[in-house]
Amino acid sequence: MIYLDHGATSFPKAPGVSAAVALYIDETSGNPGRGGHQLTIAASRAIESARATVADLLGSDPERTLLGPGATFWLNTILCGRLGPGDRVVTSALEHNSVMRPLRWLEAQRGVEVVVVEGAAPTGVPTPAEILDAVNQSPTALVVLTHASNVSGAVIPVEEVARRVAPIPVVVDGAQTGGALPFAFSRSGLAAFVCSGHKGLQGPSGTGVVVLAEGFDLQPLVRGGTGSNSESEDMPVMLPDLLEAGTPNGPGIAGLGAACTWLADRTVEAVQNHERALIKRCITGTLAIPGLHLTGWVEGMEQTGVLSFTIDREDAGELAAWLDRERGIALRAGLHCAPAAHRRLGTFPTGTLRVGVGPQTTEDDIDALVTALVDRCG
Numbered sequence: 001m002i003y004l005d006h007g008a009t010s011f012p013k014a015p016g017v018s019a020a021v022a023l024y025i026d027e028t029s030g031n032p033g034r035g036g037h038q039l040t041i042a043a044s045r046a047i048e049s050a051r052a053t054v055a056d057l058l059g060s061d062p063e064r065t066l067l068g069p070g071a072t073f074w075l076n077t078i079l080c081g082r083l084g085p086g087d088r089v090v091t092s093a094l095e096h097n098s099v100m101r102p103l104r105w106l107e108a109q110r111g112v113e114v115v116v117v118e119g120a121a122p123t124g125v126p127t128p129a130e131i132l133d134a135v136n137q138s139p140t141a142l143v144v145l146t147h148a149s150n151v152s153g154a155v156i157p158v159e160e161v162a163r164r165v166a167p168i169p170v171v172v173d174g175a176q177t178g179g180a181l182p183f184a185f186s187r188s189g190l191a192a193f194v195c196s197g198h199k200g201l202q203g204p205s206g207t208g209v210v211v212l213a214e215g216f217d218l219q220p221l222v223r224g225g226t227g228s229n230s231e232s233e234d235m236p237v238m239l240p241d242l243l244e245a246g247t248p249n250g251p252g253i254a255g256l257g258a259a260c261t262w263l264a265d266r267t268v269e270a271v272q273n274h275e276r277a278l279i280k281r282c283i284t285g286t287l288a289i290p291g292l293h294l295t296g297w298v299e300g301m302e303q304t305g306v307l308s309f310t311i312d313r314e315d316a317g318e319l320a321a322w323l324d325r326e327r328g329i330a331l332r333a334g335l336h337c338a339p340a341a342h343r344r345l346g347t348f349p350t351g352t353l354r355v356g357v358g359p360q361t362t363e364d365d366i367d368a369l370v371t372a373l374v375d376r377c378g
């Protein structure tokens with residue numbers, strides 16, 4: 001099978017991930033932080049070691065690097081924890097539903113004002129000046145932006161936005177960029193950076209990370225046991241316990257640690273260069289196909305390893321099913337959980353066909369896709 005759905009999740013996982021997951025299950029499966037026996041201590045060590053590896057890769061302080069079930073969970077924790085009645089939040093039209101749905105819920109249920117900045121066509125990427133302009137129109141509690149569109153791969157210059165709108169906190173959904181774009185949280189000026197563990201970081205499903213700047217504090221979305229301060233019916237105030245209630249996904253976190261070790265060794269810069277070259281090859285090949293239109297794309301834009309397109313008179317869903325059935329090529333058709341982005345990019349409600357490459361994708365994989373598209377549509 002040729003797997004080109006890295007925008008959804010990475011496959012195959014980084015070498016060493018499944019061994020680390022199995023090792024945790026078979027030899028380390030105590031409940032971390034709960035009790036003092038050998039397995040508990042081994043589990044705590046495995047988790048803290050993974051945390052340190054993830055923090056190292058993201059250039060963050062391990063004490064403010066929290067591990068949980070995914071980017072969605074951390075985005076909800078931040079948005080629902082920070083925004084209340086009368087607050088104003090500025091965002092982009094390229095957001096995934098893991099930002100848009102909590103924002104629309106907060107708007108309807110808590111009276112939060114949601115301001116969506118529509119970036120110019122064809123990319124829909126808002127400029128830092130446009131975000132600053134929106135922020136300056138009325139007191140704003142928070143800016144939340146995707147680091148890169150999960151539909152088109154277009155990158156928003158979030159660090160420049162943070163510099164321009166300071167001291168207003170900027171929260172970034174890095175689900176599409178963590179592990180795929182070189183990044184150091186400590187130098188970013190962001191209040192929080194959220195990413196999936198199972199996409200660019202190459203780890204198992206059910207893992208995600210949030211990194212918090214000093215002074216940007218959160219209330220937990222879920223409360224429960226932490227193994228610490230068990231005499232109290234209130235949550236402990238120290239991190240990570242405050243934000244990591246319940247038994248953690250130890251196998252997933254151990255796998256994530258192994259994935260980040262592999263990535264650090266290969267380097268995020270090398271992965272970025274590899275994915276850039278593959279996307280360039282894909283663009284060159286697909287642009288030659290009559291009736292094929294790249295979505296939200298312009299020559300020279302900064303982009304991740306994701307690319308979307310439509311083809312005249314071809315239904316994206318049917319084409320994806322044909323590619324899977326006839327050529328063994330896995331990619332995703334539809335709205336990719338980002339209806340706002342498709343509205344902005346002119347592909348709502350039918351959506352696009354999305355290609356997502358990863359560190360283990362090859363030039364042959366891209367050539368097989370282009371050949372299949374030429375055979376079917378050329």
Ligand SMILES: Cc1ncc(COP(=O)(O)O)c(C=O)c1O
Pocket residue numbers: 007008069070071072073096098146148149150173175176195196197198207208337
């Ligand atoms: C831009 C973006 N944000 C958030 C998410 C949600 O990530 P997770 O699966 O880790 O909850 C995704 C996943 O598709 C995404 O592409």
